[in-house]
Amino acid sequence: MSNDPLLQPYQLKHLTLRNRIIVTAHEPAYPEDGMPKERYRAYHVERARGGVAMTMTAGSAAVSKDSPPVFNNLLVYKDEVVPWIRDLTDAVHEQGAAIMIQLTHLGRRTRWDKGDWLPVVAPSHHREAAHRAFPKKLEDWDIERIIKDFADAAERMKAGGMDGIELEAYGHLIDQFISPLTNELEAPYGGSLDNRMRFCLDVLKAIRARVGSDFLVGIRYTADECLPGGTAKEEGFEISKRLKESGLVDFLNVIRGHIDTDAGLTDVIPIQGMANSPHLDFAGEIRAATNFPTFHAAKIPDVATARHAISAGKVDMVGMTRAHMTDPHIVRKIIEKREEDIRPCVGANYCLDRIYQGGAAYCIHNAATGRELTMPHTIAKADRRRKVVIVGAGPAGLEAARVAGERGHEVVVFEAASDPGGQVRLTAQSPRRREMISIVDWRMSQCEKLGVTFNFNTWAEAETVQAENPDVVIVATGGLPHTDVLSRGNELVVSAWDIISGDAKPGTNVLIFDDAGDHAGLQAAEFLANAGAKVEIMTPDRSFAPEVMAMNLVPYMRSLQKLDAIFTVTFRLDAVERHDNQLIAHVGSDYGGVAKQRIVDQVVINHGTIPLDELYFELKPASTNLGEISHDQLIAGEPQSIVRNPDGRFQLFRIGDAVAARNTHAAIYDALRLLKDI
Ligand SMILES: Cc1cc2nc3c(=O)[nH]c(=O)nc-3n(C[C@H](O)[C@H](O)[C@H](O)COP(=O)(O)O)c2cc1C
Numbered sequence: 001m002s003n004d005p006l007l008q009p010y011q012l013k014h015l016t017l018r019n020r021i022i023v024t025a026h027e028p029a030y031p032e033d034g035m036p037k038e039r040y041r042a043y044h045v046e047r048a049r050g051g052v053a054m055t056m057t058a059g060s061a062a063v064s065k066d067s068p069p070v071f072n073n074l075l076v077y078k079d080e081v082v083p084w085i086r087d088l089t090d091a092v093h094e095q096g097a098a099i100m101i102q103l104t105h106l107g108r109r110t111r112w113d114k115g116d117w118l119p120v121v122a123p124s125h126h127r128e129a130a131h132r133a134f135p136k137k138l139e140d141w142d143i144e145r146i147i148k149d150f151a152d153a154a155e156r157m158k159a160g161g162m163d164g165i166e167l168e169a170y171g172h173l174i175d176q177f178i179s180p181l182t183n184e185l186e187a188p189y190g191g192s193l194d195n196r197m198r199f200c201l202d203v204l205k206a207i208r209a210r211v212g213s214d215f216l217v218g219i220r221y222t223a224d225e226c227l228p229g230g231t232a233k234e235e236g237f238e239i240s241k242r243l244k245e246s247g248l249v250d251f252l253n254v255i256r257g258h259i260d261t262d263a264g265l266t267d268v269i270p271i272q273g274m275a276n277s278p279h280l281d282f283a284g285e286i287r288a289a290t291n292f293p294t295f296h297a298a299k300i301p302d303v304a305t306a307r308h309a310i311s312a313g314k315v316d317m318v319g320m321t322r323a324h325m326t327d328p329h330i331v332r333k334i335i336e337k338r339e340e341d342i343r344p345c346v347g348a349n350y351c352l353d354r355i356y357q358g359g360a361a362y363c364i365h366n367a368a369t370g371r372e373l374t375m376p377h378t379i380a381k382a383d384r385r386r387k388v389v390i391v392g393a394g395p396a397g398l399e400a401a402r403v404a405g406e407r408g409h410e411v412v413v414f415e416a417a418s419d420p421g422g423q424v425r426l427t428a429q430s431p432r433r434r435e436m437i438s439i440v441d442w443r444m445s446q447c448e449k450l451g452v453t454f455n456f457n458t459w460a461e462a463e464t465v466q467a468e469n470p471d472v473v474i475v476a477t478g479g480l481p482h483t484d485v486l487s488r489g490n491e492l493v494v495s496a497w498d499i500i501s502g503d504a505k506p507g508t509n510v511l512i513f514d515d516a517g518d519h520a521g522l523q524a525a526e527f528l529a530n531a532g533a534k535v536e537i538m539t540p541d542r543s544f545a546p547e548v549m550a551m552n553l554v555p556y557m558r559s560l561q562k563l564d565a566i567f568t569v570t571f572r573l574d575a576v577e578r579h580d581n582q583l584i585a586h587v588g589s590d591y592g593g594v595a596k597q598r599i600v601d602q603v604v605i606n607h608g609t610i611p612l613d614e615l616y617f618e619l620k621p622a623s624t625n626l627g628e629i630s631h632d633q634l635i636a637g638e639p640q641s642i643v644r645n646p647d648g649r650f651q652l653f654r655i656g657d658a659v660a661a662r663n664t665h666a667a668i669y670d671a672l673r674l675l676k677d678i
């Protein structure tokens with residue numbers, strides 16, 4: 001038996017958890033019709049197979065019709081959910097993991113124009129900034145109804161074979177009652193702490209009356225809202241003690257902070273560049289004060305920190321939630337003493353931001369997450385060893401090399417630069433985004449183990465590639481910044497990448513024209529403003545940086561607002577001309593009828609990249625498939641079999657930004673789904 005603190009079992013009432021690592025509630029937005037169907041099941045089963053002790057499914061599963069999901073959550077107010085839950089719990093239990101589910105009523109943290117278009121309810125009329133609905137103030141019959149809904153939902157979950165439930169009590173309805181900031185009810189549910197906690201305790205009593213004592217019930221709650229006038233630490237400790245003393249809960253899952261704004265949410269779930277485990281000591285204080293089973297998660301991305309959380313007695317169960325989205329097999333790798341093989345979570349928060357923007361969580365550098373039904377987390381060996389030549393060692397090329405290596409192929413990579421990583425390496429130039437380099441480093445170390453040959457500082461020509469006698473050639477050469485977007489003066493501008501890489505010296509009075517709206521524009525703005533420049537970011541869109549989603553925007557705003565950067569929306573840069581040692585920027589608008597000017601000394605363009613595809617077109621005539629990829633075979637997960645030129649000598653494929661400007665996840669997904677069948 002290992003003496004690793006993380007691998008020690010934990011007795012939670014009648015349930016033995018096989019180790020100390022859990023996945024906390026997170027709705028990846030995979031339900032279909034509000035039900036946890038095959039995709040949902042496959043996602044959790046993969047984590048259970050990987051060794052996690054307990055997976056807290058859902059995240060904000062809705063107990064009432066007037067708690068409609070803002071993205072895609074489980075609808076546990078429907079009876080039809082029970083058989084789906086049964087399939088899910090059976091499948092996870094088969095893998096030896098425990099399984100619970102988080103239940104909630106969102107209160108004001110949702111929208112009325114979702115689901116059944118019912119009014120949003122809360123204990124006051126105060127609107128939540130993030131979701132914008134003006135709530136109806138709860139009446140007595142609403143409160144009775146919702147308490148019953150919680151009990152009904154808990155009973156359904158028990159019937160479905162769950163080991164337990166957790167109530168969400170931070171930022172959602174239960175907490176909206178507890179927080180003095182959001183409760184303007186009279187007694188018995190408003191006023192004193194006794195009254196503000198009454199709804200929570202009534203819900204717990206109603207649940208207990210239904211599920212009995214042999215079913216686990218926990219609560220995930222904020223013990224310090226970190227907001228003036230909100231629940232402060234002292235009251236949070238009192239709440240913790242009262243929850244324990246109520247005898248109604250079996251564990252506390254500690255949160256510190258508030259989630260009513262994007263900035264607040266980002267402090268609760270910190271992203272890259274923010275401190276690791278910022279609330280762990282706080283959770284430890286609650287554990288010490290209550291001497292009660294304590295769970296906690298908040299940016300504990302690595303095994304060493306998780307081990308410290310347990311061995312220092314900060315918590316009983318440590319959440320590694322995003323870490324398991326990146327690598328579902330963390331525990332297995334710890335047991336096999338292969339911690340260095342764990343694919344690291346880089347805190348990019350593509351996962352979380354995307355549930356709002358794209359409707360489903362995906363990991364920036366594990367394209368199999370959320371696609372367990374079609375994409376493997378463990379790559380199978382190919383029947384036949386082939387020679388695969390890859391040109392380009394950006395994210396697409398490196399993933400292609402890793403997957404081809406796992407398939408057992410002989411892999412040779414050519415890269416023009418001296419180091420791997422492409423645009424990811426440039427991104428990691430920003431101190432705040434340094435963690436991104438692990439996307440590259442992890443792949444390089446995996447490739448090294450797999451015997452992949454790298455040739456850096458090598459500009460591969462068609463002859464270089466053909467001299468290798470490849471069976472398969474993958475062109476992953478990426479793209480070059482595309483700045484040729486003005487009617488006049490394209491030669492006078494620099495690209496956002498020029499600024500980030502240091503190839504262009506920062507100006508002092510700079511206009512950034514950003515109609516790509518992705519990270520590069522804001523990153524360049526940060527570089528420039530930090531170097532002392534006065535910066536204006538202009539976009540023709542309705543909002544700036546629309547591709548940088550809510551939580552990723554927070555750190556940029558925290559730095560750019562302090563540096564007095566100006567954001568101008570709905571204007572388009574038309575042309576630039578030189579005037580003495582200045583530049584005149586001519587500005588128009590898609591709405592018509594305006595012509596403005598800006599006098600600056602530097603114009604920066606962020607307009608994505610244009611594919612670097614010469615090599616691909618040179619190689620095309622010598623290939624069997626003439627570069628063609630069968631989308632049907634790609635999507636069906638079948639090997640590529642197109643032959644257009646029987647005299648060709650190799651199959652040729654193009655992936656990532658060498659095809660069209662997209663993002664890191666798209667590049668990695670291109671590589672995984674093609675190479676897993678080669
Ligand atoms: C996609 C996604 C959805 C989430 N949804 C919920 C939720 O519904 N309820 C909840 O309590 N926490 C939710 N979380 C927060 C996680 O439970 C966890 O607290 C957070 O990810 C920080 O832990 P980590 O750093 O180990 O990932 C979500 C997280 C992610 C990544």
Ligand code: SF4
Pocket residue numbers: 322323325326344345346347348349350351352362363364365366
């Ligand atoms: S997207 Fe980023 S934060 Fe989310 S799981 Fe993947 S690496 Fe971690």
